Amino acid sequence: MAIRISEPFTKDKFADLKAGDSVLITGTVYTARDAAHKRITEAIARGEEPPFPIQDSIIYYVGPTPPKPGRPIGSAGPTTSYRMDAYAPTLLDLGEVAMIGKGQRSEEVMQAVTRNGAVYLAAIGGAAALMARCVKSAEVIAYDDLGAEAVRKLYVEDLPVVVVLDPVGGNLYVEGREEYLNSIK
């Protein structure tokens, strides 16, 4: 059974999640890939306001396809997360509550997740049409020149994700593999 989490995305709502839990997210999430992460963290370093409040934010690593007329967005699945590893700890330390992406993270990111009681969630890589249907509205709010990589404010309904890194150090990529290999012994 999937756990439903709705905004506001305060950390207490994520505190009990365990690696492997299925979650449905409803509310505002912000999109950013590596190019946008670079600009956001550089803006923060210069003492400027980031394009959205980082505290209690969920950042979805996605560069969607262009929307067809009458649709809020095109296909919108996760991009590989390790490209954001250099920037993620800064944002987690500023209160980002969840990252949505796919694939392994660095040691530094894993430590920043547990240090801050945050989570790393995986969306289904390559199931981008399925996830597009969960996006009810989308608006570019920064770095328009980056095209697909611009920062968008999305409103999502029941976006399906799976907990990979939980707030107490659980890691689905390690545990899921071990569990499966033990189950077939």
Place this chain on the structure above:
Amino acid sequence: MREISVKAIEDSIAKMCIDANHYLDEDLKNCMAQHLAEEPSLVGRQMLESIQENIAIAEEGIFPLCQDTGMACVFLEIGQDVHLIDGNLEDAINEGVRRGYGDGYLRKSIVRDPLDRVNTGDNTPAYIHYEIVPGDKVTITVAPKGFGSENMSKIKMLPPAAGENGVKDFVVEVAEMAGANPCPPIVVGVGIGGTFDKAALMAKKALLKPLDKPNESPYYDAMEKELLDRINALGIGPQGFGGKTTALAVNIITAPTHIAGLPVAVNVNCHVSRHKTVVL
């Protein structure tokens, strides 16, 4: 001499860019269904079912299969008795890609320089590979390639003494290192022999081979099966959440090589293994 207009090539490429990004071939869908039936892991089955649902949604023609609609890899086999008319072939190929990615609302993912990284805005230039073949036809394949999986690809110049086992261990190692990054289940293209660049090209072309046909060589067919079994014993599973189906298929292409070398290239593709072909 048969005349073929480059405009016809342009039109087919534009259409194939859109089709490849919405409709997967039957061999891949059948392969997926077969692995789903044999997947012991519950979460693994759930992921494969979601991927099947995604394929069905994309077939409605509104949303592409993946948001990474890829770098347009275009392969042309040009019959030596063909005379191409009505303009420059390379321009026509790029115009086809430009139109396909524009009209199809596909993502523009190409930067003009690897270091200054300014997006070209129309997904050109395409990656183009030409081959001259006998006959008076032009065969065009468009294979949009996502980079989540491309980035997990590797090449190694093994010493000949590494032999069969060295080749096999390297292929399995690449799949294991890739882990959850290339959106498993993956399709694995392997090029063995040739030169440094030839091995990589063969690995990419191996991704275009049908998944339901045995390798022409019984020896390499057995190797493909063994490699698939070994990769699917790693436990990575669909999306890396644990399970059997880490790979859907392994395809191998080989070529003669030098007495001093044993190049091996592994091109990783995701389950969104896209390619369309037409013959003009």
